[in-house]
Amino acid sequence: GAVVSQHPSWVICKSGTSVKIECRSLDFQATTMFWYRQFPKQSLMLMATSNEGSKATYEQGVEKDKFLINHASLTLSTLTVTSAHPEDSSFYICSAKTSGGLLGYTFGSGTRLTVV
Amino acid sequence: AQKITQTQPGMFVQEKEAVTLDCTYDTSDPSYGLFWYKQPSSGEMIFLIYQGSYDQQNATEGRYSLNFQKARKSANLVISASQLGDSAMYFCAMREVTDSSYKLIFGSGTRLLVRP
Numbered sequence: 461g462a463v464v465s466q467h468p469s470w471v472i473c474k475s476g477t478s479v480k481i482e483c484r485s486l487d488f489q490a491t492t493m494f495w496y497r498q499f500p501k502q503s504l505m506l507m508a509t510s511n512e513g514s515k516a517t518y519e520q521g522v523e524k525d526k527f528l529i530n531h532a533s534l535t536l537s538t539l540t541v542t543s544a545h546p547e548d549s550s551f552y553i554c555s556a557k558t559s560g561g562l563l564g565y566t567f568g569s570g571t572r573l574t575v576v
Numbered sequence: 577a578q579k580i581t582q583t584q585p586g587m588f589v590q591e592k593e594a595v596t597l598d599c600t601y602d603t604s605d606p607s608y609g610l611f612w613y614k615q616p617s618s619g620e621m622i623f624l625i626y627q628g629s630y631d632q633q634n635a636t637e638g639r640y641s642l643n644f645q646k647a648r649k650s651a652n653l654v655i656s657a658s659q660l661g662d663s664a665m666y667f668c669a670m671r672e673v674t675d676s677s678y679k680l681i682f683g684s685g686t687r688l689l690v691r692p
Contacts, residue, residue, distance in 0.1 A: 494679060503667065504621075504682045517677065551619055557678050565611070565680060567621035 462488045462558040466568025473544055473575055481539045481571045483554035490556035493537035495529060498551040498570075510537050544575040579603075580670050580683035587688050589658045596643070597653040597686045599668030607673035610651040611680065612642065615665040624666075627651055629673075658690045 463486040473479050483493060491512050496504040508524075510516040510531035518524045526548075528540040537556075541548055552571045558564035579602040589595035601610065612624040627635045627642045635642040643652040655662055668683040 492678060496682075498619075501687075503684045506679055506681065509677050509679055553619070553621065555621070555680070565623070570619040572619070 462486075462556070462564070462566040464490070464554060464556050464566045464568040466554055466571060468571055469569060470572040471574070473573070475545055475575055476543055478540055478542045479544055479573060481541075481552055481554075481573075483537050483539075483556070483568045485535045485556050485558075485566075488556075488558055489534035490537065490558070491534060492557040493531055494555040494557075494565075495527075495537075495539050496553045496555065498553065500551075504553065507539075541573065544573070546575045549573055549575045580668055580681055582668055582683035582686050584686045585684070587686055588691060589655075589662075589688065590691050591660060592657055594654060594656045595658055595688065597655070597666050597668075597688065598650070599652055599683055600648075600650045601668075601670050602649060603670065603672055605672040605675070609671045609673070610642070610644070611669040611671070612640070612651075612653045613667045613669060613682075614662075615667060615685075617664070621667075625653065655688075660690050660692060663688060663690045 465484045467482050493510045495507045498504045507522045508516045508518045510529045512531050512534050516529035531537040554568040556566050558566050581600045608629045610627045614622040625635050625637045625640045627644045634644050639656045641654045665685045667685045669680045
């Protein structure tokens with residue numbers, strides 16, 4: 461089945477630095493990738509939708525200059541948290557739409573980001 | 577705007593018994609899809625079951641079934657013969673067909689604990 465490989469699975473970074481999270485579709489072409497953020501014991505909140513070759517669409521309240529999304533190829537989408545602060549510590553997870561129908565969302569395994 | 581509501585933050589169930597997790601939704605789109613996902617402590621999102629708004633029968637997948645009541649806008653997940661491994665967070669999600677972004681919106685989740 462469709463697999464999305466997400467790396468790193470966890471990362472600790474210093475405040476003020478940038479962190480890049482990668483999601484790679486291994487056996488299919490991911491034309492659309494969704495990026496979610498999940499705080500402890502809370503739901504997945506959609507941050508942005510990225511389509512290959514075009515600019516990402518950000519949800520209301522998400523800072524596009526802080527959370528840079530690149531979807532330069534059909535198999536790779538990246539989320540860069542720029543100038544990270546402790547409040548950016550969270551679980552980030554990507555999801556690729558895998559088919560033209562209603563079904564077919566494949567999730568990455570998530571990245572736990574801790575900013576110290 | 578769409579909305580997903582899960583009113584049970586936490587549920588207990590005895591091993592081998594059945595449990596129902598509630599989900600209600602709100603949408604003005606006549607065509608939509610409803611999903612249930614399981615999220616164990618590892619963070620991965622595991623797809624459980626899907627129901628389309630025009631599906632005539634309730635969806636079933638092994639021990640999972642979806643009690644779809646369209647008029648009441650509810651899509652409750654029923655887990656039969658609970659197992660210890662069912663202890664996890666469960667999320668209900670919806671996608672509106674007319675939304676060309678294909679984004680999934682999640683409810684707040686229900687934490688299920690199966691007692692031995």
